[in-house]
Amino acid sequence: MDCKYLVPENELREMKNFFENRDFAEAMEGVKKCLEDIDQVPLNIAVTGESGSGKSTFINVIRGLNDEEEGSAKTGVVETTMVPLPYLHPHHRNVRYWDLPGIGSPGFKPMDYLQLVKFNQYDFFLIITTERFRECHVLLAQAIKSMGKKFYFLRSKIDSVLKGCRRGRTNCNEDEDILKKIREDCINGLRAGGIENPRVFLLSCLEPEKYDFYLIQKTLEDELPSHKRHIFLLSQPNFFHQAVEQKRKSFLMQIWQWAIVSAMNVTTSQWSGVNSGSTVPYLSSNGDLTLMVNVLKEYKKAFGLDTRSLNQLADTFGKDLEDLRSVIRTSTASQEITLELVFHHLKSQGLTDMGRIVTACVIQFVPQISALANGGVAFGTTYWILSSLLANMAEDAARVLSRALEASD
Numbered sequence: 001m002d003c004k005y006l007v008p009e010n011e012l013r014e015m016k017n018f019f020e021n022r023d024f025a026e027a028m029e030g031v032k033k034c035l036e037d038i039d040q041v042p043l044n045i046a047v048t049g050e051s052g053s054g055k056s057t058f059i060n061v062i063r064g065l066n067d068e069e070e071g072s073a074k075t076g077v078v079e080t081t082m083v084p085l086p087y088l089h090p091h092h093r094n095v096r097y098w099d100l101p102g103i104g105s106p107g108f109k110p111m112d113y114l115q116l117v118k119f120n121q122y123d124f125f126l127i128i129t130t131e132r133f134r135e136c137h138v139l140l141a142q143a144i145k146s147m148g149k150k151f152y153f154l155r156s157k158i159d160s161v162l163k164g165c166r167r168g169r170t171n172c173n174e175d176e177d178i179l180k181k182i183r184e185d186c187i188n189g190l191r192a193g194g195i196e197n198p199r200v201f202l203l204s205c206l207e208p209e210k211y212d213f214y215l216i217q218k219t220l221e222d223e224l225p226s227h228k229r230h231i232f233l234l235s236q237p238n239f240f241h242q243a244v245e246q247k248r249k250s251f252l253m254q255i256w257q258w259a260i261v262s263a264m265n266v267t268t269s270q271w272s273g274v275n276s277g278s279t280v281p282y283l284s285s286n287g288d289l290t291l292m293v294n295v296l297k298e299y300k301k302a303f304g305l306d307t308r309s310l311n312q313l314a315d316t317f318g319k320d321l322e323d324l325r326s327v328i329r330t331s332t333a334s335q336e337i338t339l340e341l342v343f344h345h346l347k348s349q350g351l352t353d354m355g356r357i358v359t360a361c362v363i364q365f366v367p368q369i370s371a372l373a374n375g376g377v378a379f380g381t382t383y384w385i386l387s388s389l390l391a392n393m394a395e396d397a398a399r400v401l402s403r404a405l406e407a408s409d
């Protein structure tokens with residue numbers, strides 16, 4: 001079988017480069033560290049704006065939470081707080097959205113405000129408004145810039161604006177024209193205030209699949225330093241097919257590293273307790289099952305295939321949970337991911353044979369792989385099981401999303 005159908009060429013190239021300038025032990029340590037670091041990267045996002053602009057609602061939606069759920073930010077009329085409140089992402093605790101105190105009171109002093117909220121701890125600022133941007137937004141943006149930080153303008157509650165416009169006027173333009181006007185109006189206002197090339201995103205937290213919600217995600221991802229992109233991407237809700245695909249690609253790039261770690265772990269076998277009564281002829285050449293289980297659980301959460309995320313998606317789009325579930329085909333997406341399930345999958349799919357083939361392929365380009373435990377067969381097994389299940393779970397996520405976005409009968 002042609003290797004490039006099993007392992008993408010760019011992956012092979014990356015592995016080759018990785019091993020080229022390192023001795024074996026150093027390479028092994030390097031791989032472990034890469035994976036550990038990815039999980040620990042902190043990301044702090046400041047959300048600011050006037051009271052009632054929709055900050056808390058946005059913080060909930062972008063974390064994939066309903067307003068009533070545990071850990072959600074309180075929305076509606078709440079007591080104004082004078083300190084920034086952190087809201088952790090339910091799956092990625094290092095990703096924090098900070099609900100900052102409101103801006104715009106008379107005599108607002110942006111520099112004092114930034115000191116008060118400890119501006120330095122944030123990766124970037126999101127400035128939200130429901131109306132036109134005002135002087136307080138401009139002053140704040142200029143102060144943020146002078147501190148060397150980035151900011152983005154979000155014009156929220158676009159659904160209400162469009163509704164009002166459609167209702168209130170007889171010669172109302174099409175939605176696209178209205179949106180264009182709102183955007184131009186915001187941009188012109190900010191330019192007049194002295195902001196060069198302002199970027200404004202239009203959004204509705206009630207209809208997150210519309211307007212610029214995806215554009216915000218994409219822009220933030222592109223503009224973050226590369227080591228923060230993966231965690232940011234994984235923490236984003238699955239309202240768009242592009243987001244699902246981006247996640248798949250980002251996960252795919254890590255699989256060879258997991259496969260190496262898995263092969264390293266083989267000697268400290270994780271098999272006790274798994275089907276201890278059954279005979280497994282190729283036991284010693286399989287990878288580390290526990291690792292596979294953990295990685296697959298990550299996929300499931302990031303693709304929103306766990307019960308909590310499916311519930312939230314059903315709620316957002318007014319769909320039935322069981323209806324969304326009905327389009328899921330992969331066992332690791334529909335059932336609880338356990339050692340037994342992965343073990344069963346491994347056996348029933350003949351994945352160990354594929355593992356041998358994959359390993360043989362990779363060794364042609366990266367001979368160092370053969371130095372891994374059991375001649376690297378565990379490497380191939382883990383590589384193959386993770387890449388095949390990643391593809392299947394990404395397809396499931398895409399099917400679920402299509403179902404969620406279907407117009408209701």
Ligand SMILES: Nc1nc2c(ncn2[C@@H]2O[C@H](COP(=O)(O)OP(=O)(O)OP(=O)(O)O)[C@@H](O)[C@H]2O)c(=O)[nH]1
Pocket residue numbers: 049050051052053054055056057058074075076077078102156157158159160203204205206207
């Ligand atoms: N129609 C519509 N309503 C929204 C949207 N976002 C928020 N709201 C509503 O606007 C009200 C205020 O939203 P919050 O998220 O509590 O606003 P906030 O900026 O956190 O307000 P404070 O905490 O008081 O500063 C709530 O009733 C929300 O349901 C939106 O995109 N569209």
Ligand SMILES: [Mg+2]
Pocket residue numbers: 055056057073074075078099
């Ligand atoms: Mg709030």
